Amino acid sequence: MTKVLILDQSKSVRNILRERLEYEGFSAEAVENEAAASALCERIPFDVILSDTECKVPDAGIPFIALSADTSIDTAVKAVRNGAQDFLTKPIDMNRLLQSLHRTIDNPAPAQAPPAAPPVRRRRAHSAQAERIIGVSPEIEHVRQLIDKVAPCEARVLITGENGTGKELVARWLHAKSVRAAAPFVEVNCAAIPSELIESELFGHERGAFTSAVKQRKGKFEQADGGTLFMDEIGDMSLAAQAKVLRALQESRISRVGSDRDIEVNVRVVAATNKNLREEIQKGNFREDLYHRLAVIVVRVPPLREHAGDIPALVEHFIRTIASEYGSAPKPIDADALAELQRMPWSGNIRELRNVIERLIILSGDRITARDVKEYC
Incomplete structure (x- = not known):
């Protein structure tokens, strides 16, 4: 069983990560400082360390992944230069964390490796430019046309679609083609944050507002001031948090947890969900007034099975990438391997396709054949 050490000053973060990792089948231990981490590393042969950038990683030759609430490029570059295998921003997207863990475990490297020794795998550069939208089908062309029409205006957008269809990419293009393109694009995964922490994540908190609030912290609304706030999986947000988001949208002002002072924010909100929000309204799980605030424009991203003709272009793109x-x-x-891929159902959509292509690249021979697709997919 893979052993993971969590090093973070926040007790809530430690507990959340530990519970989620144990649920996913990992063996996890959690500590709050380097001394405790070093002591555990002497007793337990950990495979990887998850460490907040505010903490010092013990020099135990164990690969580590850096975690940080600071989304700046400088912080990411510094973490990688200090030996991190990967850099993830908080709140942690569990899908990305699991992918990063598996990459790190499959391609281990010493945590404090000298800068001259490059990692086995190149990391994709963080860029303000969104990846291009691949495909020439009428369905994808319709999405492109909607982006071109909607991006320049200030209207709020609700992006709908199944998991893995590329909703985040659409949100990034809406930002990149807007007048706010030079301002921050801040994303928050509403499904990845526990209900008791969502208010702090969105609106920030003052020092001492709750037990682990050791310093003042800006929330996502403030971080996105002047730019775009992408609220992914908004259908999973609690009703209490929905009420506060509604107020923020109505009044363009927020209040940090533990403060009675309002802060004006200038944010364009783009939301996304894989749920049918009208059905959620009927069930009492989503506020109808919030829905109408968010869904000024609705962009539906089609599942891959509805534009399977784009699979060859997507495959070529993923192979190069x-x-x-x-x-x-x-x-x-x-060609017959491509034909096999086009016949697959793709319940995980484009995200699943990318994972399959990576698997085929690793496991196939000199070229990817139909036999490879049948054996490994």
Whole structure:
């Protein structure tokens, strides 16, 4: 069983990560400082460490992944230069964390490796420019046209679609083509944050507002001031948090937890969900007034099975991208292998397709064949 050490000053973060990792089948221990981490590392052969950038990682030769509430490029670059295998921003997206853990475990490197020794895998550069939207089908072209029409205005947008269809990419293009493009694009995954922490994440808190609030912290609304706030999986937000978001949208002002002072914010909100919010309204799980505030424009991102004709272009793109990340030449793929991929149901949509292509690149021979697709997919 893979052993993970969590190093973070926040007790709530430690508890959440530990519970989620144990649920996913990992063995996890959690500590709040370097001394405790060093003591545990002497007794337990950990495979990887998850460490907040505010903490010092023990020099135990264990690969580590850096976690930080600071989304700046400088912080990410500093973490990687200090030996981090990867850099993830808080609140932690569990899907990304699990992918990062598996990459780190599969391609281990010493946590304090010298800068001259590059990692096995190249990391994708963080860029303000969104990746291009791949595909020429009428369904994808319709999405592009909507983005071009809607991006320049200030209207709020609700992006709907199944998991893995590319809702975040649509949100990034709405920002990139807007007048706010030079301002921050801040994302928050509403499903990944416990209900008791969502208010602090969105609106921030004052020092001493609750037990683990050791310093003042700006929330996502303040971080996105002047830019775009992307609220992913908004259908999973509690009713109490929905009420506060509604007030923020109505009044363009927020109040940090533990403060009685209002702060004006200038934010364009783009929301996304994989749920049918009208059905959630009928069930009493989502506020109808909030829905109408968010859904001024609705952009539906189609599932991959509805534009399977785009699969060859997507596969070619992923082969080039993944080959670049691994520092190898793109691997050719046979036409009958592409045909097999187009016949698959793709319940996980484009995200699943990318994972499958990476698997095929690793496990196939000199080229990807139909036999490879049948064996490994």
